[in-house]
Amino acid sequence: MSAVHDELYLPRRSPVHALAPEAKIVASFGFVAMVAITPRRAVWAFAVYATVVVVGYLVAKLGPVVMLRRMSVALPFMTAAAFVPFVAGGPTVEVAGVALATEGLWGSWNIVAKAGIGAATSGLLASTTPIPDIIRGLGRLGVPATITAIITFMFRYLEVIVGEMGRMRVAMTSRGHDPRWLWQAKPIASAAGALFIRSYERGERVHAAMLARGFTGRMPEMGRRRASASDWAAAIGVVVTAAAVAATSILGAR
């Protein structure tokens, strides 16, 4: 199921890669949740979190450049947040001759820190876990089998559909259609409609093929290796550490 071209997975032989996916998913969610509830003024806490994430990337043999690339997903929001100190009201502070609102600065920092660490964490999860494993991890965490099956099928047919889309585009361009304005979009939109029909019909044929091999509505059991105690220990360790930091910072802020 690989080679969905935007896929983030980078294969390595590392302890992070080897961790069971359900443990990594729980660790990621738990860690980011703790980051999210940490009061923004506890800058030391964010330094701890950032260190944990950086160490995570290093242990995963992925390095800082990869981490920065993963964080770039949150860049538009971080950039927008950066403007807040310039427009917000309230008491200001002089920075390099410019008056910046202190509340705005804190608000900006709040978003930048949490968005950045959050993106880096999601990025670590996605970079160390191939898609089929992420799906299996979700299943083991209680996501209904129907949903994980739908996601599996989505990935299976995503490339097929993108391929068909590409071929339609080539066919259109070959006949001189190179639209630049919204009202020229009709052929593209029609192509999208045609693509929907083909996708739907393919769905019907896949359904027939599933029935032909005994499918009755529930995906069959096709089990795999489960998370070990040490996997869970690692995951819980990360979350507990973050929780301790968060709790300390919350208590300290009172």
Added chain:
Amino acid sequence: MHAPDGFLTAGTALATGALSVASVGAAGRAAAAELKDRQIPLAGVAAAFIFAGQMFNFPVAAGTTGHLIGGALAAILLGPSLGTLVVAIVVVVQALVFADGGLTALGYNVLNMAVVPAFGGYALYTLFRRLFPRSAAGVVGATALAAGLSVVLSAAAFSIQWLFGAAAPVPFDTVFGAMVGVHLLIGIGEAIITALAVSAVLSARPDLVYGARDLDRTQLQDRTRVSTRVFVIGGVAVALLMAAVVSQFAVDNPDGLERVAEDEGFIDTAEEHALGGSVFADYATSGVGNESLSLAIAGISGTVLTLAVGLGMLGALRATGSSGRSNAPDAAVG
């Protein structure tokens, strides 16, 4: 609009998360009951189609391109249950697999980018269907308006969440104005592309358009032409109306901002905020003591007002169109 972690407070994240889980869960169960053993393959390819569709650029102006959100498209083609489920799955996968959108932001991301545009889009669609003639053209017209407004609804939903759980001191009115304003423009593109795509499916396989399943063969043949130009004119007119309402909120009173920032929040003592001559200028003293609540009421009233105006306009459209010919260009600008 895949918001990152920390964009809204934890309370908001949890509340929207609970709402999302409840609504997507309900949608999933309804879809399973309708489709039975067809659900997995159909939802899978539909999700792939929506995912691919969101990656797909359509031209906007001078070579710049836009992207579809696809909530209304999914709901009108697949039905509100399957449509919502499918778009929600796409949003979740984008966060987990592509790190696009924060993990703790899933609550509001799913709500704003799946539940609101799909369910809300479909609700708007059924509303507009009642006003348009019962024909293929009517379906396409209703689709355009529903899709365009679904984007605005999405922006409005986010703004209301910002009202309750903002992580930075940017006041509601600024956010509402900016978000809704920008999304009005995005909505025009979404409206046109969605309508044309549904139109294409309708001509080849009308049985695949959930929102048109009530039409019989003769009604489907009724493609009294409503040209693309009409949609654009209609869309711009709706946009102008909404902008007129929205601008009331976008007028920033520096005093108001300062006060809000100083208090580190939106809960304020009942004080007057001048908003330059609009109908809602005195919202803070209109008898509603809590400023947040009154802002929310004003926001909602604004939306309802616009919808009412829009509906009235559409009613006029329908009346002129009932003779079978669409005189839309005149009515739309009126």
Added chain:
Amino acid sequence: MTTDHPTIPALDVAGLAYTYPNGHEVLQGIDLRVEPGERLAVLGPNGAGKTTFILHLNGIIERQTGAISVAGLALADDTLAEIRRRVGMVFQDADDQLFMPTVREDVAFGPANLGLDRDEQTVRVAMALQAVGATHLLDRAPHHLSGGEKRRVAVAGVLAMEPELLVLDEPTSGLDPAGRRELLDLLASLDLTQLVVTHDLPFAYELCPRSIIVSDGRIVADGPTRELLAQPELLAAHRLELPLGFHVD
């Protein structure tokens, strides 16, 4: 169902008729008996009802009129699961059939639905892939396979259920000549009753001693392939034609 034959037919179809919702009578009374081990080509023009016919055989299309039995078991609501095991269907577009993320999982899909446990699934998968010569493809993703490889894996997916009857819909479409040859050799090596819907007349000639021509929802010819293909007027009447230079000896 006739009683003068001592063996149980692999497939027995009697009076099969089907009308689409729009009123088109796509099948107008099909009677067919296939003996165990026979290889039968189903020829005919597009729109003749060939695909509709084969989709009846495993109950994907719900019967309106007529009776079907596979290796003695009559097709009915309560026998559907077993019929679907006995009839191994290979669809025209292999991408519709290889819907799991890896070859291993896809070939295991059928056995898993039969209720086999993981070890039994593994055995079936290995056996099926070996039969089609695709053991090396075990952990590959279907999307990256060639047309010929996809076709072979699709056949494996069906073989893993240990069917009585193999039904293939246009198996050579999209294959290059070498892929076609490999498929032919594979099917010839399988000790199974086979029904092959195809436009590839030389393929039918090489693989299937017996052919039927389906046209306008009826069987208009049934006999040794050699004899049918030697009648140009019969072929032409049903939009069939031998490739240039191909002669039936």
